Amino acid sequence: xxxxxxxxxxxxxxxxxxxxxxxxxxxxxxxxxxxxxxxxxxxxxxxxxxxxxxxxxxxxxxxxxxxxxxxxxxxxxxxxxxxxxxxxxxxxxxxxxxxxxxxxxxxxxxxxxxxxxxxxxxxxxxxxxxxxxxxxxxxxxxxxxxxxxxxxxxxxxxxxxxxxxxxxxxxxxxxxxxxxxxxxxxxxxxxxxxxxxxxxxxxxxxxxxxxxxxxxxxxxxxxxxxxxxxxxxxxxxxxxxxxxxxxxxxxxxxxxxxxxxxxxxxxxxxxxxxxxxxxxxxxxxxxxxxxxxxxxxxxxxxxxxxxxxxxxxxxxxxxxxxxxxxxxxxxxxxxxxxxxxxxxxxxxxxxxxxxxxxxxxxxxxxxxxxxxxxxxxx
Numbered sequence: 001x002x003x004x005x006x007x008x009x010x011x012x013x014x015x016x017x018x019x020x021x022x023x024x025x026x027x028x029x030x031x032x033x034x035x036x037x038x039x040x041x042x043x044x045x046x047x048x049x050x051x052x053x054x055x056x057x058x059x060x061x062x063x064x065x066x067x068x069x070x071x072x073x074x075x076x077x078x079x080x081x082x083x084x085x086x087x088x089x090x091x092x093x094x095x096x097x098x099x100x101x102x103x104x105x106x107x108x109x110x111x112x113x114x115x116x117x118x119x120x121x122x123x124x125x126x127x128x129x130x131x132x133x134x135x136x137x138x139x140x141x142x143x144x145x146x147x148x149x150x151x152x153x154x155x156x157x158x159x160x161x162x163x164x165x166x167x168x169x170x171x172x173x174x175x176x177x178x179x180x181x182x183x184x185x186x187x188x189x190x191x192x193x194x195x196x197x198x199x200x201x202x203x204x205x206x207x208x209x210x211x212x213x214x215x216x217x218x219x220x221x222x223x224x225x226x227x228x229x230x231x232x233x234x235x236x237x238x239x240x241x242x243x244x245x246x247x248x249x250x251x252x253x254x255x256x257x258x259x260x261x262x263x264x265x266x267x268x269x270x271x272x273x274x275x276x277x278x279x280x281x282x283x284x285x286x287x288x289x290x291x292x293x294x295x296x297x298x299x300x301x302x303x304x305x306x307x308x309x310x311x312x313x314x315x316x317x318x319x320x321x322x323x324x325x326x327x328x329x330x331x332x333x334x335x336x337x338x339x340x341x342x343x344x345x346x347x348x349x350x351x352x353x354x355x356x357x358x359x360x361x362x363x364x365x366x367x368x369x370x371x372x373x374x375x376x377x378x
Contacts (some may be wrong), residue, residue: 005198007215008207010187015047015073015194017210018157022118025206027155030086031120032079037065039079041086044120051076058165058235058346061355074121074189077165078345082274083119083126087150088133091297094281099290112146118155121187124179125170125345127158129274131182135337136277155202158183162226165346166235169359173238173344177230188223195223236346236359239366243340246366247331251323255364260319262354267300269348269356270325275341278306301325326361 010018022029023045031044034051044050050073057064058077068075093110100106122130134151137144161170161177170176179186184203188195195215198204239246250256270276280299285292299306302321307314315321333341342358349357 005204005207007198007220008196008212009215009219010194010196010210010212012047012192014211015050018206019044019047019120021206021209022120022155025116027116027118029118029120030083032074032076034065038063039065039076041079041081041083047073047120050074050121055163056165058167058350059355060167060349060357060360061352063350071192072163072189074159074187075163077163077168077350078123078126078274078347080272080347080351082272082345082347083122083130084133084274084276086117086119087130087154088137088144088147088277091295092146094294094296096291096293112149114146114149114153116153116155117150118157120157121159122156122183123159123161123345124177125161125168125173125175125343126274127156127179127182128170128175128343129345130156131180132275132337132339132341132343133277135339136275139337155206156183156185158186160186160188160223160227162189162230164230164234165350167346167349167357168234168344169236169238169346170344171231171234171237172240172359173342174340175343178227188227190219190223190226193219195219234344236344236349236357238344238359239363241366243330243362244334245331246362246369247327250365250369251327253365253368255361255368256319256323258364259322259356259361260317262356263302263318263322264354265302265304265318265321266353267302268351268353269358270300270302271298272347272351274343274345274347275329276300280306301328326358330362 019029029044030041032039032051033042033049034054039051052073053068053071054076055066055068056076057066095107095109097105097107137147158179160179181199184200186197186199196207198207278299278301279296281294281296283292283294301324304313315324329341
């Protein structure tokens with residue numbers, strides 16, 4: 001097996017040159033930046049727009065920006081957006097129809113827009129989320145062609161995690177702060193510099209275009225130690241049990257009543273989740289009735305109309321809708337896609353207005369499931 005290019009080191013000027021090289025190649029660079037009191041994903045024309053010196057304080061239902069003394073660019077946890085916003089947009093027009101002067105109808109299919117994106121600063125949890133959405137939206141019989149076209153043109157630059165947040169639990173979700181394969185370049189921030197590993201031929205070509213230096217052993221060891229230390233500092237953890245079996249056996253658990261008393265069924269957790277993929281379609285028309293359009297938009301299993309059939313919704317209670325979401329995410333997702341639907345990014349915890357914590361709920365279900373004398377514990 002042939003070894004890949006040796007790791008390199010970029011300084012801040014080198015990172016700026018990397019972004020400039022991507023732009024020169026015609027790519028739209030998307031990365032983290034500060035706006036509206038949060039770390040958000042937006043188009044970058046320079047690496048100077050990265051959130052240097054900003055971190056975040058997180059807890060259930062809480063997110064705050066905080067200043068850091070070290071000027072780090074990637075020492076923050078996942079913000080309210082994920083890369084899903086760009087690969088699987090919230091609204092997408094599918095077709096339009098117009099009535100001709102003669103009264104006939106003409107239909108026009110909408111060609112999916114597929115910008116040549118470069119994603120800068122993809123966390124390992126989000127790298128796994130993209131891989132999961134690849135399987136969901138392009139790996140089956142019915143491919144989402146819009147997603148497939150956008151995904152095929154993306155250049156991925158991962159940023160390994162050295163600063164997990166209080167709501168992070170990627171390790172217990174089967175991942176970790178180190179980047180899995182699938183990236184073009186992977187960055188690890190070390191003392192104001194960036195260790196770079198190459199994951200693709202295009203990544204190697206791009207690195208050759210920007211000023212960099214060879215990575216010495218000490219820098220590589222420091223980077224590895226920082227990522228390993230992050231593994232032991234996760235703010236949350238799922239219980240170390242077979243979650244697929246636990247959720248499958250917990251349909252009648254009393255805990256669902258407890259969470260239903262707190263859940264607002266607002267759908268925030270599904271909107272910020274990097275793997276939730278459900279959509280619906282809707283038709284709109286103008287006042288004349290001569291023009292109509294069909295749009296695909298995100299939907300949520302917390303929406304009362306999501307499971308509506310003739311006569312009413314299948315899941316009419318908050319209990320049943322939360323149970324559906326959590327059971328699908330951690331259990332029946334395996335049946336459909338061969339993996340869990342959770343990557344442990346913690347967004348659903350931080351951005352739940354009621355402060356509901358998925359790790360706390362699963363732990364409570366496990367306690368109830370294993371309690372002596374319960375039906376499921378026998």
